[in-house]
Amino acid sequence: MQWFLRDLTGMLGGILFTLYQGSNLDANAKMWRLVADLMNDLGMLMDLVSPLFPASFVFVVCFGSLSRSFTGVAGGATRAALTQHFALQNNAADISAKEGSQETMATMIGMAVGMLLARLTMGHPFAIWFSFLSLTFFHMYANYRAVCCLALTSLNTERSSILLLQFMESRQVLFPEQVSRMEHILPIQTIFWSTNKVKLPHKRINLGVRVSSLDQRDMMELLHSAGSHYRKAKYLLLERNQIINVILHKDSTTSDILQSVIHALVMAKLKEENTSVHVESQSWMDKHYKVFLQKLSSSGWKTERLLSPSIIWRANWLCESSDDKMD
Template sequence: MEDCAAILATERYGSGESWHYVAKDGAMERRRDSSEAGPRGNLFVGVFKSVFLPQGYPESVSADYLQYQFWDTVQAFASSLSGTLATQASLRGVGVGNQEATVAAATVTWLLRDGTSMLGRIVFAWLKGNKLDSEAKKWRLFADILNDIAMFMEILAPFFPAWFTLIVCMSGIFKSVVGVAGGATRAALTVHQARRDNMADISAKDGSQETLVNLAGLLVSLILIPLVTDNPALTIGLFFLFTTLHLFANYKAVRSVVMETLNEARLAIMLRHFLRDGCVPTPVVANREEPVFLEFRKTLPIKLGVRLQEVVQSPEELRFALMRKDAPILLGFTNGCVRVCLAAHAHTQDEIRAMCQAIWLSDRLSSSRQHQGFWEMVHKSYTLMDSKFDRFYKGVEDAGWDVTRTLLDWDEWRLKWKPKMR
């Protein structure tokens, strides 16, 4: 208490430390705040946090960071051990330890596997690259499931010598998909976790965490390898054990993520809650209900930002679509899919409203199974949005959702229609 009057300044390091500068005998002395709870001066914990956690943790990251990273660490450790078993099987399959095997044959097999992997990476990025932002959780989990399938194929490949090259090439394709989907979705999750524009720091520390886990996996693998060599039953048994742990940890990891940006699944959950109960769920509630497995749709698919000819096929249909003069969107239904054209001047709020309208139409058309009166339902959807969207949008903002940007899967086509056609 005697020093309180002599305090010259106080400084903090995030939420971790608080220090006072006090005047004593004509000099300035730095002292830790005595009111702080918990252990003091724990050098090891401080060094560990600075090496493996982003600067400014926990304020510099999202609230779900620690829980996600815990389960991500568990899954990475299990995957590392499974990968060791798969690598051992692959090496045995290409002839390591077999005096009759040739270097040329092993090299050709490896080159074929790498070549098919490269092609698979290009094709998958072309076909599904635009889906990885909007459905990051689903593709993250899918990538890990596919990775386990690929490793299981590598373990089984030596038991089918005649098909070995084909099996490892298929495994290589699967792993190439894993590389694209896993890396891209990890980047999307890093965007979510970075709360101070510190994506690079979070990515770097994530790499340090993964390296530490792989080092631990390497040490355990040194113990496992002598046990599983020439013991296929133990190899497969341990693989299923590690795979079970890997998939469980991955499921818990993606379930722990609470994203505040709107994608189709989360927006559909919110809209259905609002239309049923009159309230908008918070990000925690909606993320808890969001599906994390790729699934066959029970509702009609929705395509956003399409060309005009995908929405209407005749001048008469265009006149039907333009009956709503002030709407910056056109909706249509072709080939079992609800399609939306977006005006060139539309902004983010218009995109959210268009998606809400398309979700409502998709639900109604899926339940009715009759699509003859589509244009009447389109105009009903406009009426519904006129009466409810403003209140819904305010509820979205009040619930803590980020409406400055979206993860809705819009294509790039934008439309300008002539006023005289209205």
């Protein structure tokens, strides 16, 4: 019965993790790649300590199974995303095959070293635990350093925020290697901007807001915005309580989504200065957005699309000179 509960917990954990975080894996591949490795180490630790707690044996092994289920989902999904990054010649299959061969070789070496350590530490519990914990911490640190060195060229909301803030201050665009040292890769990290400790504005953006969740006051403001500030745009922005809500048109493309997020980031930044956010942000977009994209491309960034969670809710509106409608 206890093994049934362990396996069931792992299966349910994988399903629930996919349900709540599946659409976020592409946008934050570095973070979830590291989390997958950490959860795998945690699962192995739970398996080893479970015999030490007979009264809580089922709970401990179920927790270990849950950790490994997260590893399976996050590890497999992020491996596919990172393979695309390394496939510079559109040779994802070749990269995947070679990565699998390297992993197999590393596993074989690990098995040989593990057998040697098992023989040397046989009958010495302290030496066994010291070896396991030492190698586990080394594995975690090595994975952390490896992920930190990974310079992705795709744009997500955090990397876009870092790049935009630098561009607004100096009119210069950072390279992927520079941004990789500034973005966070742990879920529990508090995000600060470089040395001045300013929180990045991407945390104050809601992308793909459902129109029916807005109240009458917000709807009236959106109707006004659709016919004035965003007459030609396929998105609408609504600021409430320092949060920038992004409503996307049903016909919006990947370039429209990227533009809407950049516009929302500009608005969030200008809101800190207590300016007229709609007018000033639109003026900034008209003057600098195309230049910003050109500099991103010349610095090695991919500007075709923005990596973001799946956008489920979209809206449809018609803008005319005298009458604005929204469905």
